[in-house]
Amino acid sequence: MNRFFALWRTTTVRLTAVFIAIFTVFAVALLAYLAFQTSVQIQRQQLGAIDREIQQILLLDMRGGVRAVAFAIDRLADRPGPGIYYLADASGAALAGNVSVFPGVVLAQPGQYELTYERGLEIYGGTEDDALTTGIAVVRSIELPSGLRLVVGRDIGERQDFTGIVFNTFLWGALAIALLSVVAGGVTARRVLRRIDAITGTSQKIMSGNLSERVPVTDRNDEFDAVATSQNAMLDRIEQLMAGLKEVTDNVAHDLKTPLTRLRNRAEAALRDSAGDAERRAALEATIAESDQLIRTFNALLLIARAEAGTPSGALAEIDISEVVSDVAELYAPVAEDAGITIKVAVEPGITMNANRELIGQALVNLVENAIKYLPEARTDGGEITLAVRREGDDDVIEVADNGPGIPEADRDRVFERFTRLETSRTEPGSGLGLSLVAAVVRLHNGTVQLEDNAPGVRAVLRFPQR
Amino acid sequence: MNGPGVTSPGPLFIRDRGWGMKILLIEDDREAANYLTQALEEAGHTTHHASDGDTGYAMATGMDYDMLIVDRMLPRRDGLSIVEGLRGAGDQTPVLILSALGEVDDRVRGLRAGGDDYLVKPYAFSELLARIEVLARRSNPAEADTRLQVGDLILDRLSRKVERGGETIVLQPREFRLLEYLMKNAGRVVTRTMLLENVWDYHFDPQTNVIDVHMSRLRGKIDKGYASQLLHTVRGAGYVIRE
Numbered sequence: 001m002n003r004f005f006a007l008w009r010t011t012t013v014r015l016t017a018v019f020i021a022i023f024t025v026f027a028v029a030l031l032a033y034l035a036f037q038t039s040v041q042i043q044r045q046q047l048g049a050i051d052r053e054i055q056q057i058l059l060l061d062m063r064g065g066v067r068a069v070a071f072a073i074d075r076l077a078d079r080p081g082p083g084i085y086y087l088a089d090a091s092g093a094a095l096a097g098n099v100s101v102f103p104g105v106v107l108a109q110p111g112q113y114e115l116t117y118e119r120g121l122e123i124y125g126g127t128e129d130d131a132l133t134t135g136i137a138v139v140r141s142i143e144l145p146s147g148l149r150l151v152v153g154r155d156i157g158e159r160q161d162f163t164g165i166v167f168n169t170f171l172w173g174a175l176a177i178a179l180l181s182v183v184a185g186g187v188t189a190r191r192v193l194r195r196i197d198a199i200t201g202t203s204q205k206i207m208s209g210n211l212s213e214r215v216p217v218t219d220r221n222d223e224f225d226a227v228a229t230s231q232n233a234m235l236d237r238i239e240q241l242m243a244g245l246k247e248v249t250d251n252v253a254h255d256l257k258t259p260l261t262r263l264r265n266r267a268e269a270a271l272r273d274s275a276g277d278a279e280r281r282a283a284l285e286a287t288i289a290e291s292d293q294l295i296r297t298f299n300a301l302l303l304i305a306r307a308e309a310g311t312p313s314g315a316l317a318e319i320d321i322s323e324v325v326s327d328v329a330e331l332y333a334p335v336a337e338d339a340g341i342t343i344k345v346a347v348e349p350g351i352t353m354n355a356n357r358e359l360i361g362q363a364l365v366n367l368v369e370n371a372i373k374y375l376p377e378a379r380t381d382g383g384e385i386t387l388a389v390r391r392e393g394d395d396d397v398i399e400v401a402d403n404g405p406g407i408p409e410a411d412r413d414r415v416f417e418r419f420t421r422l423e424t425s426r427t428e429p430g431s432g433l434g435l436s437l438v439a440a441v442v443r444l445h446n447g448t449v450q451l452e453d454n455a456p457g458v459r460a461v462l463r464f465p466q467r
Numbered sequence: 468m469n470g471p472g473v474t475s476p477g478p479l480f481i482r483d484r485g486w487g488m489k490i491l492l493i494e495d496d497r498e499a500a501n502y503l504t505q506a507l508e509e510a511g512h513t514t515h516h517a518s519d520g521d522t523g524y525a526m527a528t529g530m531d532y533d534m535l536i537v538d539r540m541l542p543r544r545d546g547l548s549i550v551e552g553l554r555g556a557g558d559q560t561p562v563l564i565l566s567a568l569g570e571v572d573d574r575v576r577g578l579r580a581g582g583d584d585y586l587v588k589p590y591a592f593s594e595l596l597a598r599i600e601v602l603a604r605r606s607n608p609a610e611a612d613t614r615l616q617v618g619d620l621i622l623d624r625l626s627r628k629v630e631r632g633g634e635t636i637v638l639q640p641r642e643f644r645l646l647e648y649l650m651k652n653a654g655r656v657v658t659r660t661m662l663l664e665n666v667w668d669y670h671f672d673p674q675t676n677v678i679d680v681h682m683s684r685l686r687g688k689i690d691k692g693y694a695s696q697l698l699h700t701v702r703g704a705g706y707v708i709r710e
Contacts, residue, residue, distance in 0.1 A: 288591075295589055296672060306570060330641060331667055334680040362671050 012192045016185025031170040046154040061144045070096045084153035107149040110142045195224045263290045300433040307440035319357045322347045328364045341383035348390045363441040366434040371402040401459035412451040488512045488533040493523030520544025539566035547580040554581035561602040593704035597656045615650040618710040649708040658705035
């Protein structure tokens, strides 16, 4: 019973029920119309036949008189079939026909009647046994010019039988249709339920911890497969994020524990009895430097996390990014110059964007600092960093390009991940978070960041679509 | 030239005032408070301490302090609410807000509440000291001077001209702002982050020596070739301009 209610609650079953109801109503209406029309048609034909016979008898009455009429009626009455005939004199006494008696009113008042009659008590010939039947008939009664009364009619039992047959056929048919629909609906619903159960079952397995579970996809390519495919894609993404999170946690553990260990070692060394004052002082200074670096890493991680979570829109304001880029170029020009690097600026003036100035500035600083860090090892002179801002169609584009060592194509996506440090740079100071912050800031501003080959060097392209 | 304590205008007068500040520290972390109190006393400032918001507010309204250092998250009464309360009552004592929350938004909220400066934990004591001494200077009318002078170096804020010993020194606009900020706070140590904040309006921690390079260029323009050095580097803290 529960199973039945569960089935009833499904959309498929309800839809099927509604369709059965609608279909049945239409079928009933159609069949009823058909039966009615057929019945009307048959009646029209019968009345036509009655009229034609009356016309013939009227002709006969004019030419041949009473005898001929009585003779013809007898002949007609003897024919087997639905015909009903009755000829009476002006007083109502029967002269010929195949009907025993008619109500006086029918004979007295010409017109059309529908009535029950007794058949078989023929006046001339025939046996009483085989003809004692009653029936229902439609009749027309007229007065012949000779003063005789004539009733011609047709038994309509057949017509009513026909309607009955149609009605019965329809009833059974409708029942069969309803039954088949219920069965078909049930089967469909069960199939749908099975597919849905498969999806919910997978979800439950995933919720209980098995993230690698996937919803089965059939080769039918139906809407369920569409749902399953998109759900699987979502699961892939979640699994990927979880893996990323785990990697980050591992990296955080490694990248924070290593300097913490160094910090502790230094403090221990300073406490050693053999350490002199100068050594102690040096150890303490190194401890402070180390903790500052730790704080920086920590701040960068927090900033990335905040940027990735998306800061409230209140933190965004319409800012002049041309100015921000020029400011950063100006801030770093002296440092770059000391390292033998020229900072070039190709800024279209007055480009504004809804952005967080601090974060955009920080991202640019990270890119410029990266370039300054790696340029000198690639070239001893002619190092160049180009900062550019321009509007490209609907996009605001910020570019930071250098002519340094470049980044191998295979590593270009990887460098945006947290704590990624290319082997070549392992020896350099740094947290491996600079580019991750850039990526997070760009994402926060609904933009994209891409590293392109600057031949030689690398070009970071930050693209922000304008609404 | 002039000894301390005499009627010399400018830096020396401020220095005297700065050394003698009476500070209220409202901070609930006992260890941090002890360390700060001790360090501030060593730097010559009388320091009172309150360990919760209610007590802190009562002390701030009941006594006359030169400087308030308020932790943002406090038991009983939030640091921002203390500052708002004081400002609402017309108290204009300079306030430095300490906070573990370092986002731009948090900073803006702190300054909007009436804080004069905002320092993110963890911080170096030298940074805190430099900031409160500059804050104390801020309430001094010298802030509005159109002509700043340190020794024979003169900066005119209206004509935007700089000269030393009668010779004009040509500075880039940013160098002018740098020097202006240093001279406004002559005799006071300013840190690299303070320079980045006040001259470039960025609040991040400069990782490379960007500020140092700017300072050495400025020094090249104002000190090079002159007998006395005005711009000094304070090891482990920042820079100071003084005679």
